[in-house]
Amino acid sequence: MSKFSPLNWPVVRQLRAADAFARDVNTQTGKSRELEGRIDSADRMVKSVCPYCAVGCSQRVYVKDERVIQVEGDPDSPISRGRLCPKGSASEQLINSATRLTKIKYRAPYATEWTELDTDTAMEMITDRFLASRKAKWQEVDESGRPLRRTMGVAGLGGATLDNEENYLIKKLFTATGAIQVENQARI
Incomplete structure (x- = not known):
């Protein structure tokens, strides 16, 4: 099949494979198959608490080479159940900001x-x-x-x-x- 054939379009592949909700490999492109999650390369995960308010939302902090690469809500937390507000979600930027004062x-x-x-x-x-x-x-x-x-x-x-x-x-x-x-x- 030619690279530009209409039979190779994701929507056609989806319909031919009876994948009505587009959750099968028929809708994936070569590029999307090669993508990795941000936390896949992390060396370890450390549990923490969001620094912004007194609610105490739990966070999962992913570290690679002793540098924070991602901060996510902790689904095991009875307080936040894996959710973070916009400020809590941006905690990684607080940690890794080039303008952060350290002295x-x-x-x-x-x-x-x-x-x-x-x-x-x-x-x-x-x-x-x-x-x-x-x-x-x-x-x-x-x-x-x-x-x-x-x-x-x-x-x-x-x-x-x-x-x-x-x-x-x-x-x-x-x-x-x-x-x-x-x-x-x-x-x-």
């Missing part, structure tokens, strides 16, 4: 350039500023002498990319340090 950046007051900091230096700066602000605005008692033991110099804002457990721990941390202004992005 701590700091811009000093009035500076025009960002500088890189090591983790220890950044943590020391944050701790020093947190404690100084807490101390500067500390309120031990009110005008009537009633105990307050709080600070108005520190506030906390949790994000929707944190899970419930992380938000719980942040709330406990800020409350323990005397902060009373603790909010979450989901309530704003």
Whole structure:
């Protein structure tokens, strides 16, 4: 049969083979027979949780050569049953983005350039500023002498990319340090 013969068209092959729903090999082309799934070449699959909101949708993360190649919903999850929202489906782009920052950046007051900091230096700066602000605005008692033991110099804002457990721990941390202004992005 000639390559361009009408008998070689997929729809004709489908009808001749009584394949009414086009699910047989008669509708495949040579190119489509050679295609492979994105996850076929993965070295391993790692189960994870979507980083975007507190729902906790389960993900299957496929890794090849220590690089994430695909992220899909986990059908074994009782929460998401294999489904992901558009942001969760795009998690692979979050991980592999060329614009993703992997180092701590700091811009000093009035500076025009960002500088890189090591983790220890950044943590020391944050701790020093947190404690100084807490101390500067500390309120031990009110005008009537009633105990307050709080600070108005520190506030906390949790994000929707944190899970419930992380938000719980942040709330406990800020409350323990005397902060009373603790909010979450989901309530704003």
